[in-house]
Amino acid sequence: MQRTQVAIVGAGPSGLLLGQLLAKSGIANVVIEQRSADYVLGRIRAGVLEQTCTDLLRAAGVHARMDAEGLPHDGVCLAFGGRLERIDLHGLTGKRVTVYGQTEVTRDLMDARRSAGLSTVYEADEVAVHDFLDGSAPRVSWLKDGQRHELQADFIAGCDGFHGVCRASVPAEKISLHEKVYPFGWLGLLSDTPPVHEELIYVHHERGFALCSQRSTTRSRYYVQCSLDDKVENWSDEAFWHELRLRLPAEVADKLVTGPSLEKSIAPLRSFVAEPLQFGRLFLVGDAGHIVPPTGAKGLNLAASDVGYLWQALEGFYAGRAGEVDHYSQRALARIWKAERFSWSMTTLLHKFPDNGTFGTKMQLAELDYLFSSQAAMTAVAENYVGLPM
Template identity: 70%
Template sequence: MSTRTLRTQVAIVGAGPSGLLLGALLHKAGVEAVVIEQRSADYVLGRIRAGVLEQVTVDLLDEAGVGERMHAEGLPHDGFEIAFGDRIHHIDLHGLTGKRVMVYGQTEVTRDLMQARAAAGLQTFYESQGVSVHDFDTHRPCVRFTAPDGQPVEVQADFIAGCDGFHGVCRASVPEGAITNFEKVYPFGWLGILADVPPVSHELIYASSEQGFALCSMRSKTRSRYYVQCSLADHADAWSDEAFWAELRRRLPAQVAANLTTGPSIEKSIAPLRSFVAEPLRFGRLFLAGDAGHIVPPTGAKGLNLAATDVGYLARSLTEFYRGSEAGIDSYSERCLRRIWKAERFSWWFTTLMHKLPENGAFGARIQQAELDYLTRSEAAQRALAENYVGLPMEA
């Protein structure tokens, strides 16, 4: 079967929220892009991920023209709660920073972007097999794959955007000596469930306890997302719903646990925690964005938000290129990495503050308690937490 050849300006590998958002932003700017995804659209939509959006991400979704349902159905949050022992302390995000966050699930963000792309008649290849990237060290890069009908396809482009996640082909295709990886793997994971029950609180609750960390979150006023810190040796199917709810109650202050509504889970999984950064994020005409270039622990909800700001920078840089300036693409990696490392620092700090770390011993546990106590009594400490939680601004 002969190879089908296509020509576009930007070939985007990966149809998760970062790839689709990049495609939407480029379309608004008049830049052509083709999206290539190895999984089916249903598989992509079935992934359960984050649900807290920074204002920067909300603004980018509005810029892309896909914010209408988010504003209608999303839940703006002016703060969140930190609990330890039987103490609960409110972090007033809006009062401390003048900003807020939006609770709106990543699945819904992806759905909005998919529908907008389809409505605009833009080309997306799902279920693409054997995706590979070539010649990105030249001015004629291309992406090759096999379509579901078995036909080989080659997409020739000016640039390739690697939005294909931590295990994707784009970063793996970079010569080993051209990239430096930084990684920290945490000795625990998060066991999470999704359930159609009302949230225990109208705000998120981050809880530190002797049994370990817990998070009470939500996707809507009728759907809740809960997590407990667990061993990496655990398996989700070994946890009954009843066992999960009992463990969650043990980790919450009594007044919160008493108000917890339980029900059957509709999804249950364990996510390992890691911090990871690849440097640089540009290799000739190949750019890495989102999880392809970095991973953060879910504490603080920075993963999707970092991916959004990466593609915000990249969309602007590519738009500037087609208007005659290479300054944006030349500074893309440096600008992204400055923001990425600040988010990595915050996610590491918040993770170590809230989780049980047996390797730190009794002294470390006391230090953790002292820092939580200090945080709840110091406006300056709360302001620093709030500033990072709502999201640092993008550079101009």
């Protein structure tokens, strides 16, 4: 049987970032991933990074390409009622966000782990976690190339996502689940076209929400709200661009550059939190413990702050402060619930809800109008958007 200090289940950005930070602290770790490295890299995800996230990437030593290619954004725009309004993130908070795709973050972390010679197992079948509730020697087992493998560790970090094995292995009576499923999804399109605007634009429109985002100065990511029973096959590129134009203010729509899609997909929206996040020697990290609708740009950033809290806790444990690991769940959840609130509020404010009626729409427009008439209200949004302190 193999032995390590921390077994990390999941080689997405949270698992790889945790592994890199632990290695920097001299804490041995092994990452076990069900999928192939190419599959992990092929997942299209968000790319708005809070300063907390970029600080952790720098601490892990994987910031060179992010600093060279990432796009610092000092503001964010909201469009409604034909208006385009800007929130000055940096002016109101002294902080900014960085646009740098999650795929690129993952690639940087993979490269760093490979260069450091750290152990990663990809394409591990039948991954299971054992003896984490009561014992001091939890195990992870998996099947690869027809052979059964076991890894014994001091701790297991469950970084394996919403559908992963780690949360599913916790007895139902020991965990509480809180969930809200939204009655719509996002149809997203990725294209090698210049962004329509230098900053992100969140759109409230009578036809539904839209978002103009970007990955670089030459690659754009756009979204439109759609029904949950919609199909990607129903949307040609031309139909998508036409619908997006209808939802944008005229001054923005006139600047939209269209082109063939590199990828189109529909993502459902949900808010979800599991409590607690620690079960004996097993910790849930990132999407394994919580999901936010992408409206608040918090998914990857929350995963990174979980990693930061767990890294600090495990550093404390191996430095002789054993009790620090028992505070991980409480510390992480305090920040998670605030980010859940912000993501829920942005989703509620900007989307078209089937049952809201005209009164609900008028309330959304009144709230948006108030937001841009009050520096205090804009500051509150800016503080949450750039990320609350850890």
